[in-house]
Amino acid sequence: MKRNWILIVGFFILLLAGFWYFLFAGTDYYKSKLPVLSYVQPFTFTDQNDHPVTQKNVAGKVYVAEYFFTTCKGICPMMNENMKTVYDVYKNDPGFAIISHTCMPETDSVPLLKAYEAKMFMSSNNKQQTANWFFVTGIKDSLYKMARQSYLLDNEKNNSVNIKDQFIHTQFFSLVDKQGRVRGIYDGLKPDELTKLKGDIAGLLKEKEPAAGFSISPFSNNP
Numbered sequence: 001m002k003r004n005w006i007l008i009v010g011f012f013i014l015l016l017a018g019f020w021y022f023l024f025a026g027t028d029y030y031k032s033k034l035p036v037l038s039y040v041q042p043f044t045f046t047d048q049n050d051h052p053v054t055q056k057n058v059a060g061k062v063y064v065a066e067y068f069f070t071t072c073k074g075i076c077p078m079m080n081e082n083m084k085t086v087y088d089v090y091k092n093d094p095g096f097a098i099i100s101h102t103c104m105p106e107t108d109s110v111p112l113l114k115a116y117e118a119k120m121f122m123s124s125n126n127k128q129q130t131a132n133w134f135f136v137t138g139i140k141d142s143l144y145k146m147a148r149q150s151y152l153l154d155n156e157k158n159n160s161v162n163i164k165d166q167f168i169h170t171q172f173f174s175l176v177d178k179q180g181r182v183r184g185i186y187d188g189l190k191p192d193e194l195t196k197l198k199g200d201i202a203g204l205l206k207e208k209e210p211a212a213g214f215s216i217s218p219f220s221n222n223p
Helices: 002-024 075-090 110-120 140-150 156-160 191-206
Strands: 044-046 052-054 062-068 096-102 133-136 172-176 181-187
Touching: 044 133, 044 140, 062 075, 062 140, 062 191, 075 096, 075 191, 096 140, 110 133, 172 191, 181 191
Parallel strands: 062 096, 096 133
Antiparallel strands: 044 052, 062 172, 172 181
16 A cells, blocks of 8 residues: 555656656756847858858857958967867867858958868868858958847947948857857957856757747847
């Protein structure tokens, strides 16, 4: 009799646990505690292989966004060496990507971006090394709008300056989750922030995507 009672209680505990799991599986209950800072807007750029890159390429993925230019002799080489350490940790994870935007599209053509990629990985014989690292160019206004309104990597007030006279030069990286939401901004020159970035990527990769009924449309300005 006592044994039957224990079995009945155990059954109801399992039943309650299952109900609890299905109730919260699609909500923020199981999600990273990183705040939502911004929602990434739709975009269309061209990568180093002359292929279009849009939000579809990173839909359902965790990715890091940055801005640089190929002829930079200052912070860009250091930034991308640090970004490469992030890439090396997650390069084999199909759920991870990097988008490196040029801030000088007037000079950074597709061939120059391809040469830059080759130089970064010239010690590697793996031609698929950067399959999920996109070096992109496009219309300057669109690139800068993304930096300011989506990735929060530059002051929005700079929009008042003529686009021809504008120049973004920042060492910050923006971390985007599977739903197209910016969840963190990191200084790409500081070791402690790079360590935090790597840890936060791991946390976002583990996040469950929303179940039906709890979904938030990715790549939108609306929460």
